[in-house]
Amino acid sequence: MGKGEHTRTQIIEHAITLARTVGLEGVSLGALAESAGLSKSGLFAHFKSKKALQVDVVEAAAEFFSAVVVRPALRQPRGESRLRALFDNYLRWIGSGAPSGCIFMSLNHEFDDRPGPVRDRLLQSQKDWRNTIKTVAQHACEAGYFHSDTDCDQFAFEFMGVSMAYDYTLKMLQNPQAESITIKAYDALLQRCVMPPDQV
Amino acid sequence: MGKGEHTRTQIIEHAITLARTVGLEGVSLGALAESAGLSKSGLFAHFKSKKALQVDVVEAAAEFFSAVVVRPALRQPRGESRLRALFDNYLRWIGSGAPSGCIFMSLNHEFDDRPGPVRDRLLQSQKDWRNTIKTVAQHACEAGYFHSDTDCDQFAFEFMGVSMAYDYTLKMLQNPQAESITIKAYDALLQRCVMPPDQV
DNA sequence: GTTGCGACCAACCGATCGTGCTATTTTGCG
DNA sequence: CGCAAAATAGCACGATCGGTTGGTCGCAAC
Numbered sequence: 490m491g492k493g494e495h496t497r498t499q500i501i502e503h504a505i506t507l508a509r510t511v512g513l514e515g516v517s518l519g520a521l522a523e524s525a526g527l528s529k530s531g532l533f534a535h536f537k538s539k540k541a542l543q544v545d546v547v548e549a550a551a552e553f554f555s556a557v558v559v560r561p562a563l564r565q566p567r568g569e570s571r572l573r574a575l576f577d578n579y580l581r582w583i584g585s586g587a588p589s590g591c592i593f594m595s596l597n598h599e600f601d602d603r604p605g606p607v608r609d610r611l612l613q614s615q616k617d618w619r620n621t622i623k624t625v626a627q628h629a630c631e632a633g634y635f636h637s638d639t640d641c642d643q644f645a646f647e648f649m650g651v652s653m654a655y656d657y658t659l660k661m662l663q664n665p666q667a668e669s670i671t672i673k674a675y676d677a678l679l680q681r682c683v684m685p686p687d688q689v
Numbered sequence: 690m691g692k693g694e695h696t697r698t699q700i701i702e703h704a705i706t707l708a709r710t711v712g713l714e715g716v717s718l719g720a721l722a723e724s725a726g727l728s729k730s731g732l733f734a735h736f737k738s739k740k741a742l743q744v745d746v747v748e749a750a751a752e753f754f755s756a757v758v759v760r761p762a763l764r765q766p767r768g769e770s771r772l773r774a775l776f777d778n779y780l781r782w783i784g785s786g787a788p789s790g791c792i793f794m795s796l797n798h799e800f801d802d803r804p805g806p807v808r809d810r811l812l813q814s815q816k817d818w819r820n821t822i823k824t825v826a827q828h829a830c831e832a833g834y835f836h837s838d839t840d841c842d843q844f845a846f847e848f849m850g851v852s853m854a855y856d857y858t859l860k861m862l863q864n865p866q867a868e869s870i871t872i873k874a875y876d877a878l879l880q881r882c883v884m885p886p887d888q889v
Numbered sequence: 890g891t892t893g894c895g896a897c898c899a900a901c902c903g904a905t906c907g908t909g910c911t912a913t914t915t916t917g918c919g
Numbered sequence: 920c921g922c923a924a925a926a927t928a929g930c931a932c933g934a935t936c937g938g939t940t941g942g943t944c945g946c947a948a949c
Contacts, residue, residue: 512714531912653857674850719937
């Protein structure tokens with residue numbers, strides 16, 4: 490990997506950090522250059538345009554998400570433990586970071602009414618994520634952990650709901666009990682889906 | 690109401706509309722002036738600063754929310770029907786409008802990491818709303834509709850979760866079944882809280 | 890009829906925006 | 920080392936940003 494590639498990666502990391510607080514549109518090239526320690530034109534040479542930079546940022550964030558949330562969970566055996574890992578990792582993803590919170594939830598709201606390549610890439614990552622949840626839930630059904638008639642689309646929907654409420658309670662309300670409330674909600678959701686032990 | 694007041698109200702309405710797609714920071718005074726049919730300076734004369742305008746916008750949105758969601762629900766009798774009305778109105782609030790979606794959910798994500806008067810006002814409205822949900826749920830307990838040991842904070846949390854997932858499924862995923870999925874999720878949440886009929 | 894005031898506007902300010910074009914420096918290879 | 924290529928910086932551009940200034944217009948009170 491050449492030097493340019495390395496710098497480029499660092500730029501994107503700084504962009505992600507800035508975007509967490511001011512949004513992706515709010516990241517100006519001047520501010521980003523200063524944050525990354527380059528001149529504005531030196532930075533700009535790495536990207537074709539600001540829009541392209543934004544797409545690259547979403548791309549990088551999606552890759553990072555997959556690396557720390559999805560792939561580790563997929564290394565767990567199908568069924569309960571994989572589902573558990575998916576939830577644990579996601580909880581950590583949302584709760585950690587500086588500043589904390591899931592960057593995709595912010596970006597989703599920023600771009601849900603802004604058609605274009607950024608929204609398109611964002612939507613793709615969201616569909617992937619949602620599909621992952623759904624598939625993992627289906628495995629839980631096949632493994633006999635969930636009721637076989639569990640609606641896995643519905644499960645994914647409510648799973649996302651709990652996660653969003655967590656992000657909101659953590660970042661906006663700054664409720665220190667956010668995590669424990671979230672775990673309770675998730676447990677309640679699970680309880681509706683799992684087979685009663687005497688039926689296993 | 691003088692002419693100035695009327696113009697001012699119209700400006701804020703245009704600002705709310707624009708903010709739905711570009712965010713509140715993204716509403717420039719120039720674009721807002723053009724949208725409202727005034728000169729930039731003519732518009733600016735109505736506000737002390739852009740920040741003050743933003744606070745006024747949040748204020749107006751909160752008032753509107755209260756008028757179309759909260760107050761009509763509070764006219765219903767305590768217990769089941771008031772809770773039902775609260776949910777129905779909120780669902781309509783999220784699903785209607787142009788463009789659709791709850792503007793507070795967007796603003797929350799935009800300002801959750803931006804300390805200042807806008808965030809403060811936003812947080813206040815969120816606490817009010819959350820408190821409304823909680824209180825209405827408590828009334829449902831007192832009326833014997835909910836189990837008396839229902840955790841109403843937990844209920845409010847999960848209620849918000851379902852609502853956020855709705856907003857997301859509607860605006861980002863653009864799933865036409867968003868509403869029916871949401872109603873199912875809400876019913877499941879209710880089912881955990883309501884007294885079984887034979888115990889009533 | 891003129892005086893006073895609220896509503897509004899054109900022109901402008903310095904700063905910053907994204908984005909080119911042209912050096913200049915730095916890097917990696919022979 | 921020397922040298923081409925890659926990486927970065929300097930500089931300038933038109934546009935737009937939030938905000939200011941000075942003033943005009945219509946209307947109501949006197």
